[in-house]
Amino acid sequence: MARPLDSDPASHSYECRSCGYRYEPAEGVAKLGIVRGTPFSTLPDNFLCLVCRSPKAAFVDVGPQNRPSGFTQNLNYGLGVNRLTPGQKTILIFGGLVLAAAFLLSFYSLH
Structure with a gap:
């Protein structure tokens, strides 16, 4: 348990x-x-x-x-994202934005 x-x-x-x-x-x-x-x-x-x-x-x-944010009964939903701490969620969000920007800028290298 x-x-x-x-x-x-x-x-x-x-x-x-x-x-x-x-x-x-x-x-x-x-x-x-x-x-x-x-x-x-x-x-x-x-x-x-x-x-x-x-x-x-x-x-x-x-x-x-470092407890997960949100209601306890909802922690098992959301593909595991609900179990992340607020700091981990921040890194996930801004990391995704930086990755998307890097992909967007990489299109300039294509001919």
Whole structure:
């Protein structure tokens, strides 16, 4: 049986509801001395948003950083594209555009 996507809460990202800043546990915050891999739940209670200075209570759990985007029940559709992370989808889209442009420019080399 497959593990659920949200299986490890310590790896979840948290987003500030006021300004949209995201705390990523995998990255930490070097400016504040918070090392990589520090879960949001272990941050001090006086932790403030780096952008708007909102308190820790203003952050909401948005799930794992590299989870596939979209609804869980739809992940098995779409020829596997629905299982890609947002970053992978971006690379796929812009990679396809660059490839199409390269093919279009290659027609100039034909006589």
